[in-house]
Amino acid sequence: MTTAKAYRAALLHSLGDPAEVGIDASYEYFADGLLVVENGLISAIGPAPELLAQLPSDVMVEHFPHGLITPGFVDTHIHFPQTGMVGAYGEQLLDWLNNYTFPCESQFADAAHAETVAEIFLDELLRNGTTTALVFASVHPESVEALFAAAHKRDLRLIAGKVLMDRNAPDYLTDTADSGYQQSKALIERWHGKGRLHYAVTPRFAPTSSPAQLTLAGQLLEEYPGLYLQTHLSENLKEIEWVKALFPERKNYLDVYDHYQLLGERSVLAHGVHLCDEECQRLAETGSAIAFCPTSNLFLGSGLFNLPQAERFKVNVGLGTDVGGGTSFSLLQTLNEAYKVMQLQGHKLDPFKSFYLATLGGARALRLEDRIGTLQAGSDADFVVLDYHATPLLQYRLSQARDFAEVLFVLLTLGDDRTVERTYAAGGLVHQR
Missing domain, CATH: 2.30.40.10 (Urease, subunit C, domain 1)
Structure with missing residues (x-):
């Protein structure tokens, strides 16, 4: 038989x-x-x-x-702890983080809460046809445990990691450079490569990680070959100014991550809305990918991603729903928004290119094209x-x-x-x- x-x-x-x-x-x-x-x-x-x-x-x-x-479908950027705050009204990125995101993520210190939301989150992904996602958990190891356990039970190919955040965030939501490193290490050893699961080292973004934390993030990537790195890059103009003020010695936002050895073939940086040619060149040289998140870029008023620029430099690009800044788990709906983002810049997004972004393009961004996409x-x-x-x-x-x-x-x-x-x-x- x-x-x-x-x-x-x-x-x-x-x-x-x-x-x-x-x-x-x-x-x-x-x-x-x-x-x-x-x-x-x-x-x-x-x-x-x-x-x-x-x-x-x-x-x-x-x-x-x-x-x-x-x-x-392959979602290259999404936040599991933000499931309960999708469609939060009225702010741009930095105020949105302080007023909505951080309070919502604080609930994930509770393992039972994390387990409940993990089931809802995975149900939504699968209901929308998404079979692989690169996922931000919260700063709490409990959130990663809950998500990986639920994904393993369903035999999903999923990549996730504990957020690293040791400054410029509420006290109730920060770790330290050392605790973030130790907790990540324990999660890597428990989950990376188990079934179809992979681990991503996850500094939220440059402003919320100290140089010491970014150094240890780079150390984890060196210690465990095959790990992913996920973070945010050049989403919002005020955020970019903040990064310049915090890292005046670096030549641009991407250079912060480059300096701490965080770029590479399994590095996926979300947004990249405001990149210069030099940054695109460096992304291509290091094999790093961008997660294009049109829905959240529009919802938070961040700007329009320049896909033709990324194509010119042969930067790998995947698609991200970016829930909860994004307002839908559906990559079909996300492509609807991507088309409009291109139209606003005078470009047409061909349906076969759209389809590529949601499938094989995402798989290539994650270096999993031999397995999925x-x-x-x-x-x-x-x-x-x-x-x-x-x-x-x-x-x-x-x-x-x-x-x-x-x-x-x-x-x-x-x-x-x-x-x-x-x-x-x-x-x-x-x-x-």
């Missing part, structure tokens, strides 16, 4: 960055495709009539006649079934589409959590609408 299962629907996945290989070479699409899954991995993908003829007779085939199967044989079977008939408007609008590019654009503009019919992680059904 085979353990394989097969799924029949339209299939789409990215093969490369449209900015580098051109639109036509950037994706593979089967109008009537078959995805075969075995032991948590994708074992075959191709035209349904061809693969069905080769399939053993005992393999169960599920058919989604109104469905599009894509890789699971595509439907290639051998990849983790992390995929979603999107429903063309999810809402009456979507069904009607798609019936007017002239070609698949238009279908995709409409899906990425009108789509939201209702569009996600099913989510699979490592071949297991983890969400069904």
